[in-house]
Amino acid sequence: MVNAAEYEDRPWLDPEAEPFIKVQSVSKQFGDFTAVDSVDLEIYKGELFCLLGGSGCGKSTLLRMLAGFETPSSGSILIDGVNMNDVPPYERPVNMMFQSYALFPHMSVEKNVGYGLRRDGVAVSEIEQRVQEMLAMVELSQFAKRKPHQLSGGQKQRVALARALVKQPKVLLLDEPLGALDKRLREQTQYELMNIQEQLGVTFVVVTHDQEEAMTLSTRIAVMDTGRFQQIGTPTEIYEFPNSRLVANFIGNANMFEGRVVENGQDHVIVESRHPECNFYVDHGMSIAEGSKVWVALRPEKVMISKQQTADGNTNTVKGMVHDIGYLGGTSTYRVKVGDEHLVEITSPNQLRPKDGNPPIDWDEEVYLSWEPSSSVVLVK
């Protein structure tokens, strides 16, 4: 019982938890092209799991295999312990929200939402009641009689969501759920989606190419590239501890420095970089043989920028010249030239209003950059 509480929000850490969806060495080939390349994945009940990647990375194919629209070339998919390989889409305990919403244009909103229940032979009175409840949840009760073409993009999206949820599926698959919405609506809908997920406790599997969407929505993210998972983890893990340059660059921005390990201490490594000329003292757990070639990733917001020298030597600090400033109001983005070529990006909050005693950093000014030993990440690939 202690365990259950401890792992409530992080079931993937619970050694005794049984995964709800199991993807076991699943591959999918289209002719010569391998869309999904022998992937393994475990998703737990109640998770909001994101498959994140660029176009053509195989995320949609994997989702379509979960829905049953594609059959794996090899491997198997288990949902709630049942092998789904030979189960047609109309018998799977999953529902999907399509990227295009795929609302039936010849049916009214309520007919669209009730479609799945009618297929299951639910009594008419119950269908009516459940459709009403669902429409109330997505705040579309007054639009029940409308046809899809009379709705706005955001309303269509909510009809699609209601239609997919009304059957109370074990798993809801969402293909780019916010892709067709404008920015304001996206943010609003994003939180609505999270609330609904929490309310109903349905397992969500979301496919998206938008890292921001993935970060805010999900409990865990799988970063996909060329048909394989590059990294699976919580948004924080993926952002703070990317395991490869690919992941570091895909999620957020990262300054990448090439270097060589010069000291492999017990609780730290020191990486020597030539461009720019500085040493990275990284204090979190990696043991990498001295002399090996590595990359150090440093997030823009983890670099401090100052007109005064704050530290001696050249460990975790470097001198440069401001090349570009992007003023974004709340934050400013600086591009600082260090060495001859290298540009380092820094994002810094504008906490103080610029005034006489605190002149702002200007173009072509000499500045010192520094960062904490825990801020950089050493990557071997």
Added chain:
Amino acid sequence: MSTPGETLATADADPKSSLLQRLTRLAQDHWRTLVLFVPFAWLLIFFLAPFFIVLKISMAETTVASPPFTPMIQWVDEGIMHIRVVVDNFAYLWEDDLYVDTYLNSLKISVTSTILCLLLGYPIAYAIARSSHTTKHILLMLIILPFWTSFLLRVYAWMGLLADQGTINDLLIALGLIDEPIRMLYNTFAVYVGIVYTYVPFMILPLYANMEKLDWELLEAAADLGAKPTTTFFTVTLPMTVPGIVAGSLLVFIPATGEYVIPDLLGGGNVLMIGRVLYNEFNANVDWPVASAVAIALLLLLVLPMMLYQHIQAKEAQGS
């Protein structure tokens, strides 16, 4: 006093440029009317005018003259005009069972053929719409290919195939499946074969055009919500292809009802269709007024249901 405004005014006063300018302006202001005028004029000259000529003839009487009917308007005496409108021809169509039966038989044949074309054409159109890009074009080409040969030639070819000593009977006898030829030519069956064969492309093409635009994801959505393939077909595919079905059915039904060549060649004298009756009245009986009345009645028979359908559609469109 030579201000720029004055210069402009003088330019305006120049009659030549002013006329050109006015014409240009007129064309600019009324270009919609101009563009619409051409098709309107076309329809007026080549459809509406002939219709009224036929209508006029249908209200005349036969006479031995050239043309063989009485004129509608005659100058009896100085200044006295005599207008003669005869509706006997229409009454005659209604009273004579031959005409009523022929109309009904034509309708029966064309309705049945339309249904057969739909049953045959729908899966073909569906298969074409769902096939890959290259296959699609080849299949469409195959559908259009027969149009490159004369229609008459193709009907004659069917006579060669269906005749007692035709290809099909010869083949069946050679295979030992039958002992004596099956009678397939000069009966209703042959007419159905001819009509369905000739008109099925007119069913396939509008259906294909409709299905081409269909969002196939809707079928996945239906399956995802628990609909078996047959349910998906009846609840999603079929309702979504109604426009194609209607367009294709009209394109088959209308010409099939008035079809003359196919019942004449493949049906022999055994299949009565209105096109043949019309031909006989006109050529054999030289009764232009009755022939015209037959044509007008046929037109009404075809146009009225169509107008009704359009009216309903317009109402539905307004309602939603």
